[in-house]
Amino acid sequence: MAGATGQDTGQEGPGVYAEVRNWLLAPSWLTIAIFMLMPVLLMAIYSFLTKEFRGGVIWDFSVASYDQFFLDRGLFGDEPPQLQWAYLTIYARSITQAGVATLLCLVIGFPTAYFIATRPASTRTGWLLLVTIPYWVNLLIRTLSMKFLIRDTGPINEWLMAYGFLDTPIKMINTDFAVQLGLFYSYLPFMVLPIYAAVERYDFALTEAAADLYSDRWTTLRLVLLPTVAPGVIAGCILVFVPSLGAFLAPDLLGGAKNFMIGSLIEEQFKGQSGNWPFGATCAMVLLTMVLVAVFFYARQQAKSTRAGS
C-alpha cells in the first residue's frame, strides 16, 4: 500500500523538476522535521529530566524515570533494587491484547481478503470499498458503537434475554475480550488490504499444478498459497499489531479500569496534577522503541521480498 510510491518507477528520465527538487520537498520536510521529528527527540530528552510537581519538568539530568519503570526499590526507596513488574505487566498485557487482536484479524481477514481477490473484477471493487469504509469512519464513534452493542443492557443482551436465551446478561463489556474485539474492529481493514494485494498477484496456475500433483486444497493452502503470499500476511500483521499496541480508545472505552494498556498509562502521566511528564515520556519511549523494532523488521522483510523478484 505505502511501499510502491517511494520506489523508483524505472521509466523516468532526468525529470523536469530536478533543479527545484529541494524547494518542492522543503515544505513537507520542514513541517515534519520541526513538528514531528524534533518533538520526538525532545520527548527522548524529557525522559531523562526531573519531574516537577503539578506537571512539567525541571531541567536536571536524571534517570529516575527509567529507574521507576524498570526497578522496584521498595516503599521508601532504600531496599535493594528488584525488577519492577507493575509497568512491565501493562506492556506485556498490551502485547498480548494486540497479539490476540492481530490473530483475530488474521483468522477473519485472510479468508475475507482471499474471497475478495477471487471475486470477478466487477464485484471486487465493491467488496474492497465495503471493507475500507469503516476504517474512515471516526474511530471514536466506532468504538462507541461497539460499547453500545455489547453493554450489559445493550441490544445483544436485551435481545437474547427478551427471547429467553438468557436469564442474566453475558458480561462482555470491561473484559479482555471486549478490548480484543474493539482492536480487531478498529484495524481489520489494515489486515485485509495487504493480503488482498498479495493474493491478487498470486498465480493460480500454482494451485492447479499442486492439484495435478494430488495435493488437496488445504495442503495447497499450507504449502503453496501461504508461503507465496507471506509478505502480504506479514505486512497485515504489523499494520494491525503496531497501532493496537498503542491504542487508547478501545481499552479506555471497552476495557474499564482493570484492563489498563500502554495508551492509558501514558495518557495518565500527562493529565492533571498527579502527572509525571518525564515518566510519561519514558513510557512513550519504550513503546516507540518496540514499534521501531517491529517496523525495522517489516522494512527488511519488504526489501527482501522486492529483491526476490515479482
Next chain:
Amino acid sequence: MSTETPAKTGKVVDLKRYPGFAHLAFLCLLILYAPLLVVAVYSFNDSASITLWGGFSLRWYEEVFFGLEAAKFKTAAWNSLSIAVTAAIVSTCFATSAALGMLRTGAFRGRPLSFALISLPLMVPEIVTAVATLIFFNTIAFERGLGTILVAHIVFCIPFAYLPIAARLQGIPGIYEQAALDLYATRWEAFRLVLLPLMAPGVLSGFLLAFIVSLDDFIITNFVKGAGIETLPTAIYGAIKQGIKPNIMAISTLLLLFSILLVALSWQIGRMGTDGKKPAD
C-alpha cells in the same frame, strides 16, 4: 485462465474456492457494520431509555440542533470543520509539491530517506506523537489552542494526502510535461496547465482523505488542545464519560453519514480517468 478441473467423481470443482471462506467474509462485513447500523437505528428511538424501542422519532436530532448542549456541539463542529478544511488544504499543497519533488526530479540518493520522513507520521504510534507534540509546544511556551491543533493536524495529514497523489502521479508518463517544456512553457506553466489537470483526481482524493483524517482525530487533538477548546470528537468523548445519551447517538450517526459520503466521493474521484484499468505499477 480456468481453474476448474474435473475431479474423479466427474463433478466440477473450483480449486480457488475454500469452503467457509465466503461465510467468514460475510461475517467480517457483519462485524464491521452491525455496531454502526445498531447505533444509527437507535438514534431514531423515541424512548428516553436508550435500549428499549419506543417507536420512530427525530427528537434526538432535534435535541442535537436545538437542545441544551446545541451551542457546545455547534462550536465544536465549527472548530472541527475549520481545522479540517485548513489542514487538508495546507497538507494537500505540501504533499502535491512533495510528490513532484519525489517523482519528477529524476533518481536521487536521498529518495528512500525522504520517503521515510514523509511517512514518519504513519509509523509513529498516535499516542507517542500526541505526547511528543504536547511536550514540544510546552517547551517553546506556545499557548495551546486552535493553532496548536491545526499544526499537529497538518503534520499527520501530509502522508495521507501524499499517498494517493503520488500514486496518481506515478501513473502519468513524463512525456507530457516534457512536451510542454519543448513548446516553451515554463516549469510552472507545465505544472499548472498540463500536470495538475492530469493529477487532479489524485489531488482531490488526497485532499478528501486528509480532511477525513483530520476530522476523525481524537488522541492527538485531546493532548494539544487548550483548556475549553473542543473539536467534535473531544466533545463527544467528554459527553460519553457521563454515559451514552441518545443525542450522542444522533451526532454519531450524522458524523458517520458524513464520513461515508466523503469516502465514497474520494473513491469515485480516485477511479476517475483510470477507466477501471489498473494504474501502472
